[in-house]
Amino acid sequence: xxxxxxxxxxxxPRNKHPKRTHTVETGIYLRHSSRCVGGFDGPxxxxxxxxxxxxxxxxxxxxxxxxxxxxxxxxxxxxxxEALRKGELSAPSSTFFREAAEQWxxxxxxxxxxxxxxxxxxxxxxxxxxxxxxxxxxxxxxxxRLSAITRKRVQELVDKLARTDIAPAxxxxxxxxxxxxxxxxxxxxEIHSNPTERLRLPRDRRTRExxxxxxxxxxxxxxxxxxxxxxxxFAVYTGLRKGELxxxxxxxxxxxxxxxxxxxxxxx
Numbered sequence: 001x002x003x004x005x006x007x008x009x010x011x012x013p014r015n016k017h018p019k020r021t022h023t024v025e026t027g028i029y030l031r032h033s034s035r036c037v038g039g040f041d042g043p044x045x046x047x048x049x050x051x052x053x054x055x056x057x058x059x060x061x062x063x064x065x066x067x068x069x070x071x072x073x074x075x076x077x078x079x080x081x082e083a084l085r086k087g088e089l090s091a092p093s094s095t096f097f098r099e100a101a102e103q104w105x106x107x108x109x110x111x112x113x114x115x116x117x118x119x120x121x122x123x124x125x126x127x128x129x130x131x132x133x134x135x136x137x138x139x140x141x142x143x144x145r146l147s148a149i150t151r152k153r154v155q156e157l158v159d160k161l162a163r164t165d166i167a168p169a170x171x172x173x174x175x176x177x178x179x180x181x182x183x184x185x186x187x188x189x190e191i192h193s194n195p196t197e198r199l200r201l202p203r204d205r206r207t208r209e210x211x212x213x214x215x216x217x218x219x220x221x222x223x224x225x226x227x228x229x230x231x232x233x234f235a236v237y238t239g240l241r242k243g244e245l246x247x248x249x250x251x252x253x254x255x256x257x258x259x260x261x262x263x264x265x266x267x268x
Contacts, residue, residue, distance in 0.1 A: 027053050028073050031066070052077040056084055058192065061091035090147055090192040095185070097149060098142035101133045104181050113184065123267045124243065129177040136161075136174050146185055151195040154178070158199055168204040175199070243267055 022030045033046035050073035053064045063080060067073040083089035107113035108129070111120045121129075140157050141149050154175070161171045179196045186194060212220070217236055221229050234245055238260065246266035253260055 021051075024050065024070065027077050028070070029053070052080070054080045054084060056089070056091045058084075058087075059091035063089060063091050088193050093145050093147040093185075093191050095146050095190055096142070097144055097146055097181075098138050100146055100181055100185060100190075101138060101142075101177070104177075104184060105130050105133065113180075122243075122265060129180070132174050132177050137178055146182075146191050149195050151198065154195045155199055158201060162202040167206075168202040172201050175201075241265070 021032070024030050029051045030048055031051050032044060032048045036044055036046040036048075047068075049066045049068060050070050051064055051066045052073040053062050054077060055062050063084070065073075065076055065080075067076065080089055104113055105126065108121045108126045109123075114120055136157075141153070144153075158171060158175070161174060162168070166174075175196060179194075182191070182194050182196055185191050221233055221236070224232060231245060234240060234248070240248075240262060243265035244262050247264040248260075248262075249264075252263060
């Protein structure tokens with residue numbers, strides 16, 4: 001027989017207005033709908049739920065989750081206490097992913113958000129990150145708070161992208177801005193767990209494209225006019241990127257010492 005703590009039809013007859021929440025046991029509460037008309041006037045007409053709660057001493061906030069059944073609430077509370085102890089769970093963040101992502105782009109453009117080495121992000125890198133954020137990450141996570149995005153959710157995104165024609169390297173690159181945003185949130189102590197860690201990424205099993213033999217390279221360069229032969233020779237024999245090639249100046253070259261200094265990169 002259910003007692004007055006677990007019976008969803010129970011109400012306090014001494015209260016004019018029926019109680020909506022009752023303590024079932026430590027950290028678990030039975031919650032009734034605000035529209036429930038039960039109480040001493042009649043039986044409960046809603047579908048009450050069980051809210052489990054643990055306290056995060058680090059965040060000085062409670063962490064709550066609601067379930068349909070008492071056993072589910074008990075299991076979650078047990079796992080949540082262990083996750084808090086390991087630092088894998090934190091109280092809900094007030095920041096939504098869309099806000100954090102858009103702010104990161106603005107700060108990167110202003111030179112406030114920097115790489116791990118302390119260097120400002122290149123404009124081309126910011127454009128690439130911004131494109132991924134708007135095309136993939138915001139549609140997937142934009143409506144969620146930072147603390148609500150779990151490793152399971154991120155893995156589901158990885159698996160969804162892997163089922164398309166997107167190359168494995170592109171799937172991995174799509175996670176780079178997500179990792180950057182979460183590193184920054186952790187540094188600022190907005191959250192304490194990183195959902196981008198320990199993910200299973202698809203492997204790229206494609207064979208490497210054939211590399212031209214030295215004789216082939218010489219023949220290809222010889223077929224070019226003098227103007228184009230110079231820039232392509234730099235590209236082939238130095239491995240410089242397009243922006244680095246376009247930013248070269250005469251002062252970057254020391255012909256006597258045989259040294260080329262790469263100091264700048266061109267961006268429109």
